[in-house]
Amino acid sequence: MMSKEKRRVPKLRFPGFTEDWEQRKLGDFYTFKNGLNKEKVYFGYGDSIVNFTDVFHNRQIYSSTLKGKVCVNKKELENYKVKEGDLFFTRTSETIDEIGFPAVVMEPMERVVFSGFVLRGRAEKYDPLANIFKSYIFFTDNFRSEMKKKSSMTTRALTSGTALKEMCFSYPKDLEEQTKIGEILLSLDKIITLHQRKLNNLKLKRKALLQKLFPKNGEGYPELRFPGFTDAWEQRKLGEIFEYLQNNTLSRDSLNYKIPNIKNIHYGDILVKFNEILDGSNKDIPYINPDLDLSKFSKSLLRDGDVIFSDTAEDDTVGKAIELQNVNAPFILSGLHTIPCRPLIPFGKGYLGNFFNSNSYRLQIRPLVQGIKVSSISKSALKDTMIKYPKNLDEQEKIGSLFQSITKMITLHQRKLKHLQIQKKSLLQKLFV
Known part of the structure; x- marks a missing residue:
């Protein structure tokens, strides 16, 4: 007796969705284009540009997150124009681990182009993926592993539109299921960002106190001091x-x-x-x-x-x-x-x-x-x-105690952040095929 064909479904799924996921190649839906290459003199002013860092550090791209500027003519603007739903991958970097990181344009864009360090994927006829889902599906271990295999490494790591077109991925046809998956990961990302921001603020606070609670060179008193202590150090x-x-x-x-x-x-x-x-x-x-x-x-x-x-x-x-x-x-x-x-x-x-x-x-x-x-x-x-x-041991201990409390808070946020990142990694493997 022949064995039943293995179903293409994720390990973890929202209630009400039962159909098998579809498997296709990226090239079935998206055409890929290299970005704009300009000399350094053209950068720093003009139109907004999607750079490597915009793609590598962000899963979703918004106008407000774009920092780079480049001066382009009308023809270049039309040839390299960015629009909502465009799918970007990092194209080249010093390490192969940074190749093929995806990001998706989440809103309409006016006068925005993209650089030669990224590849743009665009669905000319039909896009089967909801934008929010599209920004997470390409982070599974299987996809990342295949991306590394299909990328080349000489003096720099490099991938191409030809390689990306052959990359396989699986997705549910139901846009509602795609949206639910994207939303839960997006909400987790927002929590991670919040904890990262709190952690960064605590580190900055600690750094500032290290400067203010101890005297500067040539001085006998610190800039900031606990009440009741006045003697020179x-x-x-x-x-x-x-x-x-x-x-x-x-x-x-x-x-x-x-x-x-x-x-x-x-x-x-x-x-x-x-x-x-x-x-x-x-x-x-x-x-x-x-x-x-x-x-x-x-x-x-x-x-x-x-x-x-x-x-x-x-x-x-x-x-x-x-x-x-x-x-x-x-x-x-x-x-x-x-x-x-x-x-x-x-x-x-x-x-x-x-x-x-x-x-x-x-x-x-x-x-x-x-x-x-x-x-x-x-x-x-x-x-x-x-x-x-300070000669007073009590003042010394107050300084030590203050830093200890800040260090404990930093450690707590680091642990929470690590736990959230592990949770996200687990969901990325269980919510996708």
């Missing part, structure tokens, strides 16, 4: 009030996340993973492999209040510092390309981690950095940098 060299501890040079191969042992702070994690205050119980701190002899580091086990600098980086993050808190068993060591140090006088909890990443301190580090491709800073250079602090 102290200023001392790092070498006068800190002692250096010993770090190890263990590579990633000597670390793991499964076998409990002494933990290790790698410089790469300081630069990428960790905030200014690092909780010793953080699960992202790896363990040192148990077969290694660490006896010579017994006097360099870290404790609360210790500070670790990253002494190298491939960009201007060199010298980024973290302050350790809640260091309990298992103990922690400072690893490859790090400079661990311990304050010889008391500091308020959370103060140092934020001061060392403020403009007041970072501006001191920049002239001391050496290297071209890889930047580095030495222990001897750090010794002469100046540390500014």
Whole structure:
């Protein structure tokens, strides 16, 4: 007995829709055209233009979102004119992962053309897809995977109208079902955008406070201060009030996340993973492999209040510092390309981690950095940098506490944003065939 033909339906579907989806090639409905190529002198004024960034960063294109301008003549305007319903794909980029990103023109356009970095798809006779649906259907894993296979890569990644015409996609014939799918994804995108905006605002607020809560170079008072504190701040060299501890040079191969042992702070994690205050119980701190002899580091086990600098980086993050808190068993060591140090006088909890990443301190580090491709800073250079602090520990702790609360809010929004992005990715796979 012959097996039944497999139905072409999505895993997740709105009630009331039961028909199989149609499978067709893009070329069955859309003709593709390369965009306008002009010399740089023509850009910056004139008519609006749909650029690579408009397509890559937006699923839907509106007149209000277009930022670029280009001067064109009447013939060019007619040949490269944009209209509602046009489907755009990114055509060329430095990486193949950025090729074939779609966006759809969602409203009538007046005097708008499109650039040579994108491809325009236009349905001359019949367009089977609702605009809002069209802006999401080409983000499934299957379509993205096929897009990469059909794109070429030499000095730049490139796709073409010929390749796009052969790309297959599936869709429901019922426009109401298309609209429902598009609307639920659009509403999720709006929530994601809202959380991204809140996250960006919190980061900007934190950046502003890092500039205002610590004195600028040559000044003894900060621009912004908690009520009740009026004394001038102290200023001392790092070498006068800190002692250096010993770090190890263990590579990633000597670390793991499964076998409990002494933990290790790698410089790469300081630069990428960790905030200014690092909780010793953080699960992202790896363990040192148990077969290694660490006896010579017994006097360099870290404790609360210790500070670790990253002494190298491939960009201007060199010298980024973290302050350790809640260091309990298992103990922690400072690893490859790090400079661990311990304050010889008391500091308020959370103060140092934020001061060392403020403009007041970072501006001191920049002239001391050496290297071209890889930047580095030495222990001897750090010794002469100046540390500014209020003598009152309560004021220090208030500063640390304020930044801690902002960091917690940033982390909360980052987690929520990541959850929403995972949810969207899941829906993109389940709502489409």
